[in-house]
Amino acid sequence: xxxxxxxxxxxxxxxxxxxxxxxxxxxxxxxxxxxxxxxxxxxxxxxxxxxxxxxxxxxxxxxxxxxxxxxxxxxxxxxxxxxxxxxxxxxxxxxxxxxxxxxxxxxxxxxxxx
Amino acid sequence: xxxxxxxxxxxxxxxxxxxxxxxxxxxxxxxxxxxxxxxxxxxxxxxxxxxxxxxxxxxxxxxxxxxxxxxxxxxxxxxxxxxxxxxxxxxxxxxxxxxxxxxxxxxxxxxxxxx
Numbered sequence: 001x002x003x004x005x006x007x008x009x010x011x012x013x014x015x016x017x018x019x020x021x022x023x024x025x026x027x028x029x030x031x032x033x034x035x036x037x038x039x040x041x042x043x044x045x046x047x048x049x050x051x052x053x054x055x056x057x058x059x060x061x062x063x064x065x066x067x068x069x070x071x072x073x074x075x076x077x078x079x080x081x082x083x084x085x086x087x088x089x090x091x092x093x094x095x096x097x098x099x100x101x102x103x104x105x106x107x108x109x110x111x112x113x114x
Numbered sequence: 115x116x117x118x119x120x121x122x123x124x125x126x127x128x129x130x131x132x133x134x135x136x137x138x139x140x141x142x143x144x145x146x147x148x149x150x151x152x153x154x155x156x157x158x159x160x161x162x163x164x165x166x167x168x169x170x171x172x173x174x175x176x177x178x179x180x181x182x183x184x185x186x187x188x189x190x191x192x193x194x195x196x197x198x199x200x201x202x203x204x205x206x207x208x209x210x211x212x213x214x215x216x217x218x219x220x221x222x223x224x225x226x227x228x229x
Contacts, residue, residue, distance in 0.1 A: 043203070
């Protein structure tokens with residue numbers, strides 16, 4: 001069975017600080033996909049990134065970066081120089097190639113204070 | 115372009131009543147999902163439709179919950195004899211094909227409150 005754990009329920013930082021969100025997953029499949037979604041206060045989930053299990057290259061997109069490590073089954077997300085607009089709930093999710101669903105972690109609420 | 119549309123945005127109902135929640139996916143998307151998000155919780159998978167295949171109903175919490183998708187487009191989630199624990203935000207998502215290959219596009223959800 002697939003499982004995603006986001007141990008941090010809430011993180012509070014001051015603007016311009018960096019913040020790292022942890023994500024640990026469990027799966028028996030060798031082919032799978034990992035995702036991060038952002039849910040701002042408006043409520044609509046927004047897709048941020050997808051990685052497949054065969055691509056361990058880290059990725060950077062602007063102030064966002066992702067660190068995928070199969071050895072520790074982790075897919076961590078870092079926001080550099082955080083801004084107030086980054087305040088949201090961030091969800092990590094896992095999809096197995098043979099499955100029909102996306103399994104979400106419990107989410108991490110990020111609060112960026114000015 | 116139009117995104118995933120859900121209606122109503124808010125629904126308040128009395129315990130024991132039936133409710134219907136509607137989802138209009140992005141045109142051309144063959145995969146459609148329903149998730150439930152309880153207050154302060156993560157997303158719980160409910161049901162998945164892919165084209166004309168039989169739906170994956172493995173996430174439906176009880177037989178009071180059912181869903182259908184007509185003509186491969188609009189979907190309706192029905193909750194019969196609502197209970198207070200059914201109070202949550204019900205999210206619909208669609209994707210061009212199966213989730214493992216494509217990100218999901220979510221609607222804004224229907225906030226259901228059972229009094």
